[in-house]
Amino acid sequence: MRAVLQRVSEASCRVNGDVTGEIDHGFLVLLGIEDADTEEDLHWLAQKITSMRVFGDDNGLMNKALADVDGSILLISQFTLFAQTRKGNRPSFIRAARPEKAIPLYEKMIVTLESLTGKKIATGIFGADMKISLVNDGPVTIIMDTKDRENH
Template identity: 80%
Template sequence: MRAVLQRVSSASCTVDENVTGQIDRGFVVLLGIEEADTREDVEWLAQKIVNMRVFSDENGLMNKALADVDGSILLISQFTLFAQTKKGNRPSFIRAAKPPHAIPLYEEMILALEALMGKKIATGIFGADMKIALVNDGPVTIIIDTKNKE
């Protein structure tokens, strides 16, 4: 499982001209799921996301997590995070999980993040053509892969 966290001052997801999710300060999380991923990956990654200390404290140092700044999450499924680009110019997505495996894990991630945050999170729509608008704050962008836990 791979996540790209972008610290934002605002963000939204639109599908067919309808806003499906919108946040102010927090993270846009682009989530890629591969066939090898499990519930253990969901639990580990959700903890990492919620506890990532990249928000500024009173001294301007990145010492605060989402809860410390009353931040929010906009979670977006993105199978292209597992693109393989070694051969040619057309990426292969063979490592990305197919919907029967990916959708339940995506839904578990939503529930895990909501439980840890103690509030609803904003989302896109799995598999939809989404338009993501965001104001990247910093910019701060962090990549986390559950296969690199150590």
Template identity: 80%
Template sequence: MRAVIQRVSEAHCKVNGAITGAINNGFLVLLGIEDADTDDDLQWLAQKITGLRVFSDENGLMNKGLADIDGGILLISQFTLFAQTKKGNRPSFIRAAKPDKAIPLYEQMIKTLALLTGKKIETGIFGADMKISLLNDGPVTIVMDTKDKDNH
């Protein structure tokens, strides 16, 4: 599982011109799921996302987490995070999980993040042509990959 987490002042997702999810301060999370991903990967990543301390404290240091600022999460599924670009100019997405595997994990991530934050998780629509607008705050962008969780 791979996530690109952006600290935002605001973000929203539109599908066919209609807003499907919107937040103010918080995280826009682009989530890629691959065939090898497990529930352990999901749990680890959800804990890392909700525990991430990248919001400014009173001294301007990145010390505060999502809960400290009452922040929201806009979660967007994005299989292109597993693009393989080693050969040629057209990316291969062979590592990205097919919908029958990815959709249940994506839905479980929504539930897990909601449980950890105590808030409704805003979303796009899995597999739809989504238009994402955001105001990246900082900018702060963090990339996490569950394949890195055992590399200490």
């Protein structure tokens, strides 16, 4: 699994002009699911997202996690995070999980993040043409990949 985590002061998702999810301060998380991903990857990544200390403390240092600032999450599925661009100019998405595998893991990620944060997770619509608006705060953007963790 791959996640692009953006610290935002606001973010929203629209599908066909309708807002499907929006948050004030917190994280916009773009989530890519790969065919080889497991629930173990999901739990590790969810824990990392909710524990990431990138919010400013009283001294302006990035020492606070999402819960410390009462932040929210907007979770957006994004298979293009697994684009392979080595050959040619048209990306290949062969590593991205097919919907029959990706949708259950995406839905499980929503439930897991809700459990860890105690808050409803705002979302887009899996597979839809989504329009994402955000104000990146900082900017702070972190890329995480479950393949980078130890003992994987």
